[in-house]
Amino acid sequence: DTGVSQDPRHKITKRGQNVTFRCDPISEHNRLYWYRQTLGQGPEFLTYFQNEAQLEKSRLLSDRFSAERPKGSFSTLEIQRTEQGDSAMYLCASSWSLADTQYFGPGTRLTVL
Amino acid sequence: SQQGEEDPQALSIQEGENATMNCSYKTSINNLQWYRQNSGRGLVHLILIRSNEREKHSGRLRVTLDTSKKSSSLLITASRAADTASYFCATDGDDKIIFGKGTRLHILP
Numbered sequence: 001d002t003g004v005s006q007d008p009r010h011k012i013t014k015r016g017q018n019v020t021f022r023c024d025p026i027s028e029h030n031r032l033y034w035y036r037q038t039l040g041q042g043p044e045f046l047t048y049f050q051n052e053a054q055l056e057k058s059r060l061l062s063d064r065f066s067a068e069r070p071k072g073s074f075s076t077l078e079i080q081r082t083e084q085g086d087s088a089m090y091l092c093a094s095s096w097s098l099a100d101t102q103y104f105g106p107g108t109r110l111t112v113l
Numbered sequence: 114s115q116q117g118e119e120d121p122q123a124l125s126i127q128e129g130e131n132a133t134m135n136c137s138y139k140t141s142i143n144n145l146q147w148y149r150q151n152s153g154r155g156l157v158h159l160i161l162i163r164s165n166e167r168e169k170h171s172g173r174l175r176v177t178l179d180t181s182k183k184s185s186s187l188l189i190t191a192s193r194a195a196d197t198a199s200y201f202c203a204t205d206g207d208d209k210i211i212f213g214k215g216t217r218l219h220i221l222p
Contacts, residue, residue, distance in 0.1 A: 033210070042117075042201050042212035043156070056209060091155060098205055099143055099163075104156040 002026060004105035006092050012111045013082055020078045021108045025094030032075050033102060034067055035091040036060065043091055049075060082112045117145075117202040117213030125219040132189040134216040136202030137182075145178055146203045146210070147187050156201065159187070192220050 005024045013019050025032045030051055035043035046065070047057045051072035061067075064082075069075040079086055089109050093102040120135045136145070144163045148156040160176045162169045162185065169176045175188040189196055199215040 035212075040214070042214045045209050045211060048209060089153075093156075093210075098208060098210075101146065101158050101161050102203075102210055103158065104148075106155040109153075 004092055004094055004103050006090075006105040006108050008108060009106060010109050010111075012113065014113050015082060015084060017082055018078065018080045019082060019110065020076055021090055021092075021110075023075045023077070023092030023094075023105060025074070025092070026103055027073075029094035029096055029103075030072075031095045031097060031102075032069055033093045033095075034075070034077050035093065037089045037091055037107070038087075046077075079110075082110075084112050086110060087112045117204050117211060119200065119202055119213045119216040121216060122214070123217045123219070125221055126192060127221050128192055128194060130192055132192050132196070132218055132220075134187045134200050134218070136185045136187070136213060138185075138202075138204045139183065140204075142180075142204045144205055145176075145185050147174075147176060147185075148201045148203060148212075150199045150201065150215070152198075159200075189218075192218075194220050194222060196220050 007022045033048040034046040037043045046061050047067050049069040064080045067077045089107045091107045092105045095102045117136050117138045146161045147159040150156045162176050162178045173190045178185045197220045199217050201212050201215045203210045203212045
């Protein structure tokens with residue numbers, strides 16, 4: 001399978017705990033995006049990388065959120081001191097460039113108790 | 114903020130009928146994409162249409178783009194039960210892809 005993969009698929013955590021998600025993009029893709037999606041809404045942009053450089057962060061991404069893409073390959077999204085409002089589906093996508101199709105992973109569903 | 118806005122928010126039709134969804138956006142774009150999402154799943158790319166294109170087809174899907182009206186439509190012909198899903202338009206703006214809230218399509222048997 002050469003698509004975008006995400007791990008874990010589901011995460012249940014207690015409020016205040018830290019969580020980390022991983023995304024493995026399609027190997028040739030330069031761009032990697034993180035989105036958050038809540039029930040009944042479309043995906044909301046969080047941040048994106050061009051190779052290893054993080055080029056933009058949404059104001060939705062508070063100081064508790066951090067993302068990395070070391071060596072321009074896989075990416076991690078960490079949420080510190082989770083809150084119940086962080087409960088959502090976290091989606092990762094990759095593409096060659098802005099002008100090209102974004103391919104999405106299956107998502108990580110986070111539940112904060 | 115979400116640039117694309119789909120209409121209607123929800124649509125129920127009989128199997129075999131055609132389904133039309135619309136997307137309006139606010140700023141200039143280079144391309145517009147349509148995605149499908151089955152409940153609780155990731156997004157599946159359907160069609161990308163560039164700003165210099167007016168119409169595009171893929172199987173039972175037909176997408177139109179009117180840049181003067183800043184709108185696009187997705188037509189699904191001869192609908193099937195498996196077409197039941199949420200459909201999103203996504204536009205490129207400010208160097209990122211922005212999604213609308215989606216149209217929830219339900220195909221009735």
